[in-house]
Amino acid sequence: MNILPxxxxxxxxxTQIARQLLGKKLVTNTLTQxxxxxIVETEAYSFRERGCHAYDNRMTHRNxxxxxxxxxxxxxxxxxxHHLFNVVTNQPGMADAVLIRALEPMEGLExxxxxxxxxxxxxxxxxxxxxxKALGIDRTFNGKDxxxxxxxxEEGIKLLPRQILASERIGIDYAGEDALLPxxxxxKDNIWVSK
DNA sequence: TAGAGGATTGAT
DNA sequence: TCAATCCTCTAC
Numbered sequence: 575m576n577i578l579p580x581x582x583x584x585x586x587x588x589t590q591i592a593r594q595l596l597g598k599k600l601v602t603n604t605l606t607q608x609x610x611x612x613i614v615e616t617e618a619y620s621f622r623e624r625g626c627h628a629y630d631n632r633m634t635h636r637n638x639x640x641x642x643x644x645x646x647x648x649x650x651x652x653x654x655x656h657h658l659f660n661v662v663t664n665q666p667g668m669a670d671a672v673l674i675r676a677l678e679p680m681e682g683l684e685x686x687x688x689x690x691x692x693x694x695x696x697x698x699x700x701x702x703x704x705x706x707k708a709l710g711i712d713r714t715f716n717g718k719d720x721x722x723x724x725x726x727x728e729e730g731i732k733l734l735p736r737q738i739l740a741s742e743r744i745g746i747d748y749a750g751e752d753a754l755l756p757x758x759x760x761x762k763d764n765i766w767v768s769k
Numbered sequence: 770t771a772g773a774g775g776a777t778t779g780a781t
Numbered sequence: 782t783c784a785a786t787c788c789t790c791t792a793c
Contacts, residue, residue: 654787
């Protein structure tokens with residue numbers, strides 16, 4: 575086990591961090607049960623662009639953990655149904671974050687099935703709202719340090735640059751031309767990437 | 770304090 | 782294509 579240090583998160587280039595998170599392993603450890611998966615899809619968000627909740631340094635009750643130091647979680651409820659998990663990056667006051675959009679399941683498959691009430695692991699973590707449910711992530715994780723006993727990210731698999739795909743982010747039409755930024759990153763040909 | 774809408778998902 | 786579902790944010 576090799577947990578990513580705080581210095582990995584406290585950097586300015588959020589798209590570089592989003593790329594480098596591909597292949598890393600996200601782990602949750604709740605109720606003494608461990609579940610984990612390899613990150614296969616991410617999206618970068620920055621206070622400098624319109625797709626971000628913290629655009630133009632707008633701080634609200636919901637997004638204030640984005641303004642904390644890199645290396646904590648930003649979790650919020652989307653559409654009243656799904657929890658979305660982000661990794662906060664950059665220095666305090668610089669509200670950047672990386673949304674984790676899909677995982678390839680590794681440990682705790684039985685627990686994932688129980689949490690999501692399904693019998694098949696097919697596509698069980700291939701979407702931002704689904705992976706949080708499978709890993710037991712909810713808003714109590716908001717603001718948590720990514721080096722706590724309940725959630726962390728560790729080294730996973732090595733990737734070659736040509737295995738990484740960049741494309742437009744999903745579901746942010748309201749962001750105008752910022753919606754066209756190629757800030758979504760995924761592992762090429764990985765079946766766990768969201769549809 | 771009311772009203773609109775969302776970084777999604779799964780069923781039709 | 783559409784509903785589920787509820788919290789957040791904005792405007793009044």
